[in-house]
Structures are given as C-alpha cells and as structure tokens.
Amino acid sequence: MKRTSTFYIIASLLGGLAxxxxxxxxxxxxxxxxxxxxxxxxxxxxxxxxxxxxxxTSMMGTLLLAIPGIPLxxxxxxxxxxxxxxxxxLVDLPVVIPHSAAGIALLGFLSRDSxxxxxxxxxxxxxxxxxxxxxxxxxxxxxxxxxxxxxxxFASVPLRLEQAALNLGAxxxxxxxxxxxxxxxxxxxxxxxxxxxxxxSEFGAVVIIAYHPMTSSVMLWEWFGAYGLKYARPxxxxxxxxxxxxxxxxxxxxxxxxxxxxxxxxxxxx
Amino acid sequence: xxxxKNINYETGExxxxxxxxxxxxxxxxxxxxxxxxxxxxxxxxxxxxxxxxSGQILFKEEDFTEAPAWKRPFxxxxxxxxxFPHLKVFDNIAYALKRHNLKKEEINKRVDELSxxxxxxxxxxxxxxxxxxxEQQRVALARTLALKPSVLLLDEPLSAVDVSLQHELxxxxxxxxxxxxxxxxxxxxxxxxxxMAQQVSIIEKGSIIHIGxxxxxxxxxxxxxxxxxxxxxxxxxxxxxxxxxxxxxKAETSPGNVIFxxxxxxxxxxxxxxxxxxxxxxxxxxxxxxxxxxxGTITDLHPSLHGFEITIDTGIQLHVQLTAESVQKFNLEQGxxxxxxxKASSVTxxx
Numbered sequence: 138m139k140r141t142s143t144f145y146i147i148a149s150l151l152g153g154l155a156x157x158x159x160x161x162x163x164x165x166x167x168x169x170x171x172x173x174x175x176x177x178x179x180x181x182x183x184x185x186x187x188x189x190x191x192x193x194t195s196m197m198g199t200l201l202l203a204i205p206g207i208p209l210x211x212x213x214x215x216x217x218x219x220x221x222x223x224x225x226x227l228v229d230l231p232v233v234i235p236h237s238a239a240g241i242a243l244l245g246f247l248s249r250d251s252x253x254x255x256x257x258x259x260x261x262x263x264x265x266x267x268x269x270x271x272x273x274x275x276x277x278x279x280x281x282x283x284x285x286x287x288x289x290x291f292a293s294v295p296l297r298l299e300q301a302a303l304n305l306g307a308x309x310x311x312x313x314x315x316x317x318x319x320x321x322x323x324x325x326x327x328x329x330x331x332x333x334x335x336x337x338s339e340f341g342a343v344v345i346i347a348y349h350p351m352t353s354s355v356m357l358w359e360w361f362g363a364y365g366l367k368y369a370r371p372x373x374x375x376x377x378x379x380x381x382x383x384x385x386x387x388x389x390x391x392x393x394x395x396x397x398x399x400x401x402x403x404x405x406x407x
Numbered sequence: 408x409x410x411x412k413n414i415n416y417e418t419g420e421x422x423x424x425x426x427x428x429x430x431x432x433x434x435x436x437x438x439x440x441x442x443x444x445x446x447x448x449x450x451x452x453x454x455x456x457x458x459x460x461s462g463q464i465l466f467k468e469e470d471f472t473e474a475p476a477w478k479r480p481f482x483x484x485x486x487x488x489x490x491f492p493h494l495k496v497f498d499n500i501a502y503a504l505k506r507h508n509l510k511k512e513e514i515n516k517r518v519d520e521l522s523x524x525x526x527x528x529x530x531x532x533x534x535x536x537x538x539x540x541x542e543q544q545r546v547a548l549a550r551t552l553a554l555k556p557s558v559l560l561l562d563e564p565l566s567a568v569d570v571s572l573q574h575e576l577x578x579x580x581x582x583x584x585x586x587x588x589x590x591x592x593x594x595x596x597x598x599x600x601x602x603m604a605q606q607v608s609i610i611e612k613g614s615i616i617h618i619g620x621x622x623x624x625x626x627x628x629x630x631x632x633x634x635x636x637x638x639x640x641x642x643x644x645x646x647x648x649x650x651x652x653x654x655x656x657k658a659e660t661s662p663g664n665v666i667f668x669x670x671x672x673x674x675x676x677x678x679x680x681x682x683x684x685x686x687x688x689x690x691x692x693x694x695x696x697x698x699x700x701x702x703g704t705i706t707d708l709h710p711s712l713h714g715f716e717i718t719i720d721t722g723i724q725l726h727v728q729l730t731a732e733s734v735q736k737f738n739l740e741q742g743x744x745x746x747x748x749x750k751a752s753s754v755t756x757x758x
Contacts, residue, residue, distance in 0.1 A: 295489070297485060297487060297489040298489050298491060298492075300451075300456045300476070300485075300489070301483075301485060301489035301491070302491075302502065303455075303456065303475075303476040303477050304454050304455075304456065304476055304477075304479075304481075304482065304483045304551075305477075305482075305502050305503035305506065305550065305551070305553075305554065306477050306503050306506045306507060306554060307477055307502070307503075307506045308477050308506075311506055315502075316491060319493050320492070320493055
C-alpha cells in the first residue's frame with residue numbers, strides 16, 4: 138500500500154520553494170561575507186554604538202509599553218465591553234499601515250508642537266532625534282506582537298481557574314498575579330521577545346523620528362547609499378546574526394506550543 | 408441559614424425561574440436534576456461567579472445577592488475541580504489561606520490538619536497533573552475547606568471517579584458534614600441523592616419542582632424525570648374527571664386514552680403511576696376483573712437485568728418487565744399484539 142499521498146509530495150515541493158526563497162538570500166549574504174570583514178565591522182565604534190543603541194531603545198520601548206499593554210491584552214482576552222472587537226482590530230493597525238506613514242503620524246504626536254510632545258518637553262523628555270523617540274517608534278510598530286501573543290496566552294488560561302481563585306477569596310488583582318499571569322507567562326514572554334526583535338529591525342518609522350543617532354537599520358541604509366553593497370553587507374550579516382539569537386530564543390520558548398511537535402513528544406513518552 | 412428567594416436568571420441556553428429554597432445549618436442538601444437543568448449555574452449564583460437578574464440570596468439574614476465572589480463565605484468545588492496546575496498540592500490547599508495573609512506557621516498547621524483529615528499528606532509536594540482522579544478530588548476538597556467555608560457547594564463531586572472511589576468519597580463527604588459543614592451537593596444521580604441527602608430538591612428545566620426528604624420526593628414523584636429515576640417508568644401526566652355514579656376517577660393521558668383509578672375527587676390534574684409488577688399480560692383477550700384492559704403492540708423488547716423489558720403501545724406507552732421464560736413461552740417479539748391489564752386500585756394518583 139502506498140503510504141505517501143501525491144498531494145503531500147507536491148505540497149512538500151512547493152513548500153521547499155517557499156523555504157528556499159527565505160533561506161537563499163540570507164545564505165548568499167553569509168557566504169559572500171568573510172570573517173575578516175565581519176571582524177573589522179564589529180570593531181568599528183560607530184557600528185558598535187548603533188547596535189547598542191538599537192538593542193537599548195528596543196528594550197526600553199518593549200518594557201515601557203508592556204506595562205499598559207499586558208493589562209490591555211488581559212482585558213481583551215477576558216472581558217466583554219463595547220467596541221471590544223473593534224479594539225482587537227485596531228491593535229493590528231500598526232502592522233498593516235506603511236511604517237513610514239506610522240513615523241509621520243508619530244512625528245506629529247511626539248514633536249514639541251504637539252500637546253503630548255510639549256508636555257513631555259516640559260518634563261525634560263525630548264523625542265525627536267533622541268533615543269526616547271526611537272524607542273517610541275519601535276514600540277509603535279511592534280506592540281501588536283506583544284498584545285496578540287499576550288491576549289492569546291490569557292485566553293488559553295481556563296476561566297474556571299480564575300473563578301476558583303475568586304471563590305477562594307482572591308481579589309481580581311490577586312487572581313491576575315497568582316493565576317492568570319503565571320499561566321500565561323510563556324505566551325507573554327514570547328510576545329515580549331517578538332516585540333523586541335521586531336522593534337530592533339524597524340527602519341521606516343525610526344528614520345522619520347530620528348535619523349541620528351543611528352540605529353543599525355538606519356546605519357545599514359546609510360552605508361549602502363554612501364559606500365555601496367560591499368561595505369553594507371558585513372553590517373547586514375552582523376545585524377542578522379544578532380536577530381538570529383533572539384529568534385532562536387523565541388523558538389525555544391514557543392516549542393511547547395506547537396501542537397504537531399507536542400503530539401510527537403507524547404508518542405515518544407508513551 | 409442560607410435562603411434563595413425568587414431567583415431568576417436568563418442566559419441564551421436556559422432560564423432559572425423563581426428558584427426558592429432554604430438550607431438549614433449543618434444540613435446535607437442535594438439538588439438533583441438532569442443535565443442542562445441549571446444546577447451548576449445555581450451553584451455559581453450562590454458562589455457569586457455570576458449574578459441573578461432578580462431575587463435574593465440571604466445568609467444568616469444578610470443579603471449576599473450583590474456581594475463579590477471573594478467576599479462570600481461559600482466554598483465551591485467545581486465539577487472539573489479546577490486545581491491550579493502550576494502550583495503544588497501544598498500551595499493549592501494554602502492558596503486561600505495566603506490570600507488572607509495568615510502567618511506561615513498557621514498556614515502550615517492548617518494544611519497539615521486538612522491533608523491528614525483527607526488522607527493526602529504524602530501528596531503535598533506533587534503537582535495536580537500527577538495525581539489520580541480520586542486524589543485530585545480530595546485535594547480540591549481540602550483546598551475549598553481550608554478557609555472553613557460556612558457552606559460547601561459541590562458540583563457533581565462523584566462524577567469523575569470510579570465506583571469504588573465513589574463509596575470512599577461519599578464516606579468522606581458525610582464525615583465533613585458531620586463535622587458541622589453545611590453542604591449543597593448538585594448531582595444528576597438518583598443513587599447519590601438517595602445515599603447522601605437529608606433534604607433533596609428536584610430541579611428540572613430551570614425550575615424547582617419538588618423539595619422534601621428523599622422519602623417524600625421519591626415515593627410520590629412529581630415529574631417523569633423523578634419517576635424514571637426511582638424506577639417508575641409508567642408515569643403519566645393526566646387530566647382527571649369523575650366516572651358518573653362511581654368512586655372511580657378517569658385519568659386521561661391524551662384525548663381518548665383513559666386510565667381508571669381511585670383518588671381524591673378534588674384532583675383535576677396530576678400524575679398517575681403504575682407499578683409494572685401490577686400489569687398482567689395476555690395474548691388472548693382476558694376475562695379479568697381488572698378495570699384497565701389495553702390491547703396494544705410491542706414496540707420494543709430488549710434484555711434487562713431480570714429478563715426482558717418490553718414496551719407496549721396501547722395509545723399509552725406501557726413498560727413491563729418479563730422473565731426470559733415468559734417471552735419464550737408466548738413467543739413475543741417486536742410487533743406482537745398483546746393485552747395489558749391492571750386494576751384501578753393499583754394505580755397511584757398524585758396531584
């Protein structure tokens with residue numbers, strides 16, 4: 138009896154093409170870069186500063202927005218309220234709009250001419266051309282990754298467990314911190330990493346808020362424009378390698394959530 | 408002690424209508440009803456996990472209708488137990504105690520006491536998913552009892568465990584009740600209600616249709632559900648009229664289908680109950696003194712514990728138990744024509 142369907146063979150071949158489309162350019166980039174080139178670029182002070190700035194601003198934006206973002210995700214997962222569906226859709230908006238347009242919108246909001254920008258300026262916080270502005274631009278475009286992951290995480294916690302905790306005398310805030318958050322932490326953490334990684338790679342919104350100081354994406358763009366492909370390539374490899382570290386971390390965290398691999402593991406255990 | 412007054416609650420699936428009952432201190436109160444009757448929702452209303460559209464929940468004269476769940480003195484053990492999977496057994500039991508800022512020594516002492524009482528002392532360092540069904544049930548009970556709730560609410564507590572464990576858990580629940588804990592126990596199992604209840608309340612389609620002792624409720628059932636639970640399958644809703652010039656009453660199950668019986672002449676509507684042991688079967692038209700003689704067709708015939716159970720359609724569906732020998736002797740099968748006869752005095756009329 139034939140065990141493999143023709144459909145699976147065709148699907149595998151087509152899937153292989155899609156995979157090749159992702160791998161080939163990255164692999165080509167790696168192959169064309171030499172170790173001495175990479176070493177040289179990594180020793181460049183401007184490059185080091187820009188990578189550090191990118192990591193720091195993305196981290197700052199992620200942590201800052203996590204404070205209101207996680208409660209919002211919880212409310213969206215648990216409560217019925219007017220415009221809930223609309224808000225769930227709205228959350229995804231930053232992903233679909235052109236990021237340069239998002240940058241323009243943010244510029245209007247964060248500049249000293251705006252109510253918010255001038256208010257913050259009075260507190261000594263400037264955004265335009267500053268790391269704080271870069272963090273905001275990164276957070277704006279990457280917040281949906283955290284919100285969606287956290288919302289799914291909270292939604293997967295059985296409501297019964299929260300009800301049981303309420304019945305045992307826990308207040309809603311105690312239920313959140315002792316039941317919902319510990320049980321949804323894996324999803325929230327993977328959302329945080331996704332947000333951080335996506336923020337790091339942001340170019341469009343960041344370049345409008347702050348060309349200087351330069352994040353790695355902006356620097357890559359500038360080097361490509363000023364010196365050409367040969368000089369831009371090693372920095373591209375460096376940035377990809379750093380992103381890869383976070384990508385692997387994310388996969389390790391979300392490994393248990395994949396139903397296919399879970400099924401396989403269960404079989405193995407049995 | 409605990410009183411529910413005219414509770415009404417509407418969801419898309421079903422409604423609870425005008426629910427009223429009182430539970431006395433130290434009582435073992437069983438709410439019995441079929442699946443989907445609204446039993447679990449009623450417990451959630453008492454626990455404050457959902458709120459009634461109207462009505463009152465009073466406890467020791469105090470109104471708890473609008474009180475949030477965490478301020479109510481009622482501990483609920485869920486049907487699916489809802490043990491916290493990320494916490495060890497110790498922390499599950501200690502959960503309520505920690506929320507009330509008890510000292511560590513007090514928490515340890517209370518968990519120790521409870522775990523000994525419920526026989527789970529050796530499980531304290533384990534996670535819930537490594538426990539058997541019976542062990543999980545005990546942990547859920549211990550967790551709810553930790554705060555010494557005034558009323559313990561149990562949602563189908565024996566449904567998830569096998570028969571041998573059910574016996575053990577029943578003894579445990581009786582012990583908890585003997586120690587002074589008032590219990591409201593929700594179940595769809597007649598045996599469970601019979602074994603546990605001091606008072607039983609029958610809930611069907613969102614309404615309470617009968618409250619009383621098990622003897623009162625099951626001897627004179629007020630619904631087909633209870634009648635079938637207590638083994639009475641020949642139970643019919645009837646309109647009652649007088650047979651002129653006689654003490655006999657005519658109980659009509661549907662137009663033209665009349666059962667003769669005796670009873671209070673004031674009854675106009677009610678139920679009749681015919682014990683299958685009083686039904687006599689015959690192939691030929693019988694020459695008997697029985698007032699109820701029906702000719703019908705066997706529509707179902709299947710093996711039962713004591714032989715066969717047959718259903719005869721005479722316009723009324725009558726259920727009769729027969730021995731295998733009788734079935735063989737009369738050569739009975741589906742479609743056979745047969746007479747079913749019983750005395751008017753063997754029919755119980757319930758208003």
